[in-house]
Amino acid sequence: MATTSHRALQLLSLLGTGRTWPLRDLAAKLEVSERTARRDLDTLRELGYPVATVRGPHGGYRLGTGHTLPPLLFDHEQALAIAIALQTAPRSVYGLQDGTARALVTVQQAMPATLRAAMESLRLTRLRNYWEFPGPPIDPAALTTVGTAVRLHHILTAEVLRPDGTRIAPDKADFAAPHRLEPHHLVVWTGRWYLIAYDLNDQCWRVDRVDRLHPRPTGRAFTPRELPGGDLAHFVMTSPDRGDTPAADWPxxxxxxxxxxxxxxxxxxxxxxxxxxxxxxxxxxxxxxxxxxxxxxxxxxxxxxxxxxxxxxxxxxxxxxxxxxxxxxxxxxxx
CATH class of the missing domain: 3.30.70 (Alpha-Beta Plaits)
Known part of the structure; x- marks a missing residue:
C-alpha cells in the first residue's frame, strides 16, 4: 500500500505539470507496467482528481481543471526561499534538474498571485559550476528589489557598499553618490549573485554583486538595451570590477x-x-x-x-x- 501511495503522489506530480502524458511515458517514469499505471490513474479518479483522457495520435492523460489541492501557506520569505532553493539547487546531482523544475511549477500553480509574482521576480540565469561552496549572505529585501526591477524593467538607484556589507557615510573619503541603474539580468556564478545593469550616471555597462548593493526602486520604466556581445556568461566573467573577494575566510x-x-x-x-x-x-x-x-x-x-x-x-x-x-x-x- 505504501508503494501504491508513493506512486499516486508521483503520478499526481507528473500530471500537475499541465502536459499530456502518453501511457507508456507515465509507466516509464513510474517504473511500472502500463497496466499498473492505468490502475494508478483510476486510483486518482476515485480520490476525486479529474484525470482526463485525451484521444488521438498525440493523446494520453492530463489533469483536468477544477481540481482542488490543499492550500500551501507560505509567507513572503518562505516563498523567496523556495524560489532560490529550487533555482540554485546543485546541478551536479544526477536527475535533480528535472525534479526541481517540476517542483517549481507545482508550487507556483498553488500559490496566490502576489507570492507567484515574488517568485517570478527571481527567475534568473545560472552559470554552471561544479563546486558548491556557500556564497556570502544576501539580504532577501535587496534580492526582491533587484529581481522585481529586472522583471518589470524599472530603473534602480543603488549605493555600492563596502566589502563587509556596510554603507559608506557621506563624510567618508570613499563615499560615492548612488548610481542610477537599468537592471537587465540576474546571474548566479561561483556562489554569488550578480546584477548586469546599464549605469545611467557613467553611461556604461557594469556588473555588481547584489550583496554589495543597497538598491531602492524608482518605479520609472526603461526600454531594455542589447547587451554587448549578447553573452551573459562571458560578460560577467570578463568584467574586472565585480567587487569580488574570496567568499569564505579561509586559513x-x-x-x-x-x-x-x-x-x-x-x-x-x-x-x-x-x-x-x-x-x-x-x-x-x-x-x-x-x-x-x-x-x-x-x-x-x-x-x-x-x-x-x-x-x-x-x-x-x-x-x-x-x-x-x-x-x-x-x-x-x-x-
Whole structure:
C-alpha cells in the first residue's frame, strides 16, 4: 500500500505539470507496467482528481481543471526561499534538474498571485559550476528589489557598499553618490549573485554583486538595451570590477596565473573563488582552502602551467607536493 501511495503522489506530480502524458511515458517514469499505471490513474479518479483522457495520435492523460489541492501557506520569505532553493539547487546531482523544475511549477500553480509574482521576480540565469561552496549572505529585501526591477524593467538607484556589507557615510573619503541603474539580468556564478545593469550616471555597462548593493526602486520604466556581445556568461566573467573577494575566510588564500582563458577556469573553479580575465588565453584564480597543500591541489586539477604564484607559502606547497610525487615508487604487481 505504501508503494501504491508513493506512486499516486508521483503520478499526481507528473500530471500537475499541465502536459499530456502518453501511457507508456507515465509507466516509464513510474517504473511500472502500463497496466499498473492505468490502475494508478483510476486510483486518482476515485480520490476525486479529474484525470482526463485525451484521444488521438498525440493523446494520453492530463489533469483536468477544477481540481482542488490543499492550500500551501507560505509567507513572503518562505516563498523567496523556495524560489532560490529550487533555482540554485546543485546541478551536479544526477536527475535533480528535472525534479526541481517540476517542483517549481507545482508550487507556483498553488500559490496566490502576489507570492507567484515574488517568485517570478527571481527567475534568473545560472552559470554552471561544479563546486558548491556557500556564497556570502544576501539580504532577501535587496534580492526582491533587484529581481522585481529586472522583471518589470524599472530603473534602480543603488549605493555600492563596502566589502563587509556596510554603507559608506557621506563624510567618508570613499563615499560615492548612488548610481542610477537599468537592471537587465540576474546571474548566479561561483556562489554569488550578480546584477548586469546599464549605469545611467557613467553611461556604461557594469556588473555588481547584489550583496554589495543597497538598491531602492524608482518605479520609472526603461526600454531594455542589447547587451554587448549578447553573452551573459562571458560578460560577467570578463568584467574586472565585480567587487569580488574570496567568499569564505579561509586559513589559506592564494592566487596563480593560469594558461587558460577565464571562461574555462570559471567553469571548473570552486564556488566563491575569484576568476580574473587577463587576456584571451590567460586568467588569474584566487581561492582559499584549509591548507596551502589544499590550494595547490585545487590548482593542480586545471592541468596547465602556473606562474606568478602568491604568497611564497603557496609556491613552497607546490614544490613540496611535486617532490613528494616524484619520490613515489610503483607498486609491484601481485604474484
Amino acid at each position: 589559506c588564500t592564494g592566487s596563480a596565473r593560469l594558461n587558460l582563458p577565464a571562461q574555462v577556469v570559471a567553469h571548473w573553479a570552486p564556488g566563491g573563488s575569484v576568476v580574473e580575465h587577463l587576456d584571451p588565453h590567460h586568467s588569474r584564480l584566487t581561492l582559499g582552502a584549509w591548507s596551502w597543500a589544499g590550494v595547490a591541489g585545487i590548482l593542480a586539477t586545471f592541468d596547465t602551467d602556473l606562474t606568478d604564484l602568491h604568497p611564497p607559502a603557496l609556491t613552497q606547497a607546490c614544490q613540496q607536493i611535486a617532490h613528494r610525487y616524484t619520490t613515489l615508487q610503483p607498486t609491484p604487481p601481485p604474484t
